Amino acid sequence: MNKLFSNIFAFILALVVVVSLFYVSKNEILNYYAKPLQDSLQKTISLQNDLESGKIVVFGSSELVINPNQKFLPQNYFNNDLKLPLRIQGNEGQQSFAILSQLAAYHGETIKENAKVVILLSPSWFTGSNNNGTTLPKFLEFMYPGMMNKLYFQSEVDDSYKILINNYVKKNITYIKNPNFIYEYSFNELEEDYLNNEVKKFLIKSFDNRDINPPLVTYKNPMLDYESLKIQANKISTPSTNNSYGISNEYFTKHIEPSIKIGSFPYSIIVPSELDKNQEYQDLLVLLELLKSYKIKPLFVMQDLHPYVFEKNRDEMTAIITTIKSKIEENNYGYLDMWSYKKENYEIGTLTDIVHSGELGWVKVNQKIIEHFMPKEAK
């Protein structure tokens, strides 16, 4: 009996000593053993902090990076001219599924309470073949191991989203060069391994250096005169002299003139035959579902395809745009409709080429962002 008691006591004491030692020297031990893990997680913190602090975060694709010197580009205009903090997230090829995955990885109470999300939708995401969703290289660019770790071991998002993302990885696993642990194992396999799962959660939590209660970013309506800004936008835009569509000279010479010569102008919009098989549309629906739990309604901006250039099959594309619009508005999310339903209504200068916003287009986007997140105070 004495031996049994002695054993139990020795075991408990040894456990206490190990736990205490680990707790006291946790940082030293983990810093020594886990530098790559720390670096990978550190990379995730900046976007998470911005979302959790209520900074406006604009998710989009190529329009955010293709003309970085535009005055009214949101990141330039808000941060430099208005001195209002705004972050952009994305580059060419980022589409609904990549955005959904990032938001799912960060999902938690603080984000649901504070996040101010703008999503710039490009009609071109929904065109092409049925299999038109986010491509694997772009998914891996935004869902690198640190983000996948957050998704599986920290995010409070419903498991259905984790499984959906895991299924995407599984479907594409043969196209991943030397996939490491986080891509190789299925979410269910990870969940079933209870002990290791809990240790991983503990490790992620230990390395999470982010500010749990970041100072909230607040905004005040800057009370702008948008008509003057639109005039200014037209003035500062480089005028088109070789075409009447408002397309930049360089772009027109390089891309449009050759098409005219070979008789493929105006362009045709290739649209998948059935909407329920349109992968991008399906991804968008899941994204809309995820955003339902956000306290501050997100803002969606549907951009345009130049109506004088993309003339053929435009009615079919308009039907898709109309369906997307109704789905977004069903959820009472903000929506800026920049799609040209009639080409006569298109304002020259809204686009700088055939798909990307010009200065005038950005003024309209900025106006909507301000109106959506910074309503004028009632007098």
Place this chain on the structure above:
Amino acid sequence: MKYFFRTFLIYLLLIIGFSFIIIDENIDDLSGQEVESTVEFVYEAF
């Protein structure tokens, strides 16, 4: 007392060993380097 210290030492070593194995394995799992796709992203500039 001697018996107690001996068992304490054994348990201490066992727990340290087990913790080391399990933490090391999990840090290794989580520390994966960024991976690449075998298919290349082609940006269609329209």
